[in-house]
Amino acid sequence: MKLDERGLLIVLSGPSGVGKGTVREALFKMPGHDLVYSISMTTRQPRDGEVNGREYLFISRDEFQERIRQNKFLEYAEFVNNYYGTPFDTIEQQLSEGKEVVLEIEVNGALQVREKMKEAIFIFIAPPTMEDLYHRLRSRGTESPEIVEARCEKARREIELAYLYDYIVVNDTVENAADKVIAIIRAEHAKTERTIATYRKMFPKENNERK
Ligand code: 5GP
Numbered sequence: 001m002k003l004d005e006r007g008l009l010i011v012l013s014g015p016s017g018v019g020k021g022t023v024r025e026a027l028f029k030m031p032g033h034d035l036v037y038s039i040s041m042t043t044r045q046p047r048d049g050e051v052n053g054r055e056y057l058f059i060s061r062d063e064f065q066e067r068i069r070q071n072k073f074l075e076y077a078e079f080v081n082n083y084y085g086t087p088f089d090t091i092e093q094q095l096s097e098g099k100e101v102v103l104e105i106e107v108n109g110a111l112q113v114r115e116k117m118k119e120a121i122f123i124f125i126a127p128p129t130m131e132d133l134y135h136r137l138r139s140r141g142t143e144s145p146e147i148v149e150a151r152c153e154k155a156r157r158e159i160e161l162a163y164l165y166d167y168i169v170v171n172d173t174v175e176n177a178a179d180k181v182i183a184i185i186r187a188e189h190a191k192t193e194r195t196i197a198t199y200r201k202m203f204p205k206e207n208n209e210r211k
Contacts, residue, residue: 005098005198006095006096006098007034007094007095007096007097007098007099007100007101008100008101008119008120008121008185008188008189009091009095009101009103009113009117009119009120009121010035010100010101010102010103010120010121010123010181010185011103011105011110011113011120011121011122011123012024012102012103012104012105012123012125012181013103013104013105013106013107013109013110013122013123013124013125013165014107014124014125014126014158014162014171015106015107015127015133015154015155015156015158015159016079016080016106016137016151016154016155016158017127017133017136017137017140017151017155018125018126018127018133018136018155018171019125019127019136019171019174019177020104020125021104022171022174023125023169023171023174023177023178023181024037024102024104026174026175026177026178027102027178027181027182028102030178030179030182033100033182033185034098034099034100035099035100035101035102036094036099036100036101036102037101037102037104038086038087038090038091038094038101038102038103038104039053039054039055039056039057039087039090040056040057040084040085040086040087040103040104040105041056041057041058041059041064041067041073041083041084041085041086041087042056042057042058042059042082042083042084042085043058043059043060043061043064043082043083043084044056044058044082044084045058046058047142048142057087061083064076064083064085065083067085067087068085071088072087072088072089073085073086073087073088074086074087074088074091074112074113074116074117075105075108075109075110075112075113075116076109076112077105077106077108077109077112079106079108079154080147080150080151080154084105084106084109085109086103086105086109086113091103100185106158107158107161110122110165111161111164114164121166121167121184121185121188122164122165122166122167123165123166123167123168123169123181123184124162124165124167124168124169125169125171125177126159126162126168126169126170126171127159127170127171128170128171128172130156130159133152133155134152134155137151137152137155138152167180167184169181169184
């Protein structure tokens with residue numbers, strides 16, 4: 001029996017290059033959960049191997065701005081000259097079906113979700129060290145040196161905001177990090193505030209007598 005009927009919104013965030021995507025992939029491979037991934041929209045060009053509708057929905061700047069005007073994003077941010085955003089309708093639908101929706105987004109977007117969806121769970125994926133992070137960003141080899149340096153600078157500023165999150169998970173190994181995220185989700189499900197209403201519905205009489 002599912003006690004808490006509305007699904008959880010899980011926001012995985014953290015600096016570019018920290019390995020959020022890899023942690024998320026490992027998470028989805030783990031057994032015993034019902035997670036769905038929210039596919040973001042972006043104006044950046046697909047990288048080699050990326051497929052429209054799988055990693056992202058790749059749209060033009062004009063289309064993106066039109067969607068902003070129509071209030072169609074739960075959150076969006078401009079990140080190193082491109083827009084990224086979370087489509088609102090899909091998420092609302094999935095949450096109301098009781099699905100666990102995972103967002104993998106950068107820090108500014110996460111802060112907007114914090115404002116709009118108080119019940120969401122905010123997990124900051126952190127690098128073991130800054131050197132480790134810079135090394136990963138520089139060795140990715142998919143972007144120009146200027147873009148890589150912009151991402152390093154942005155990462156440093158993003159890490160300063162980790163204190164705003166509910167949890168910080170260090171990505172020392174992908175398996176460890178994914179394990180911790182699953183443990184957090186399980187614990188969040190067991191929180192009294194998420195389950196008590198259902199128990200009260202099960203025992204309405206006793207509950208009324210207590211009042
Ligand atoms: P990349 O270009 O490396 O795929 O993503 C750049 C950054 O944008 C990453 O930190 C990624 O998590 C973030 N991102 C991806 N989708 C979204 C989104 O929908 N909203 C926001 N705010 N950030 C996103």
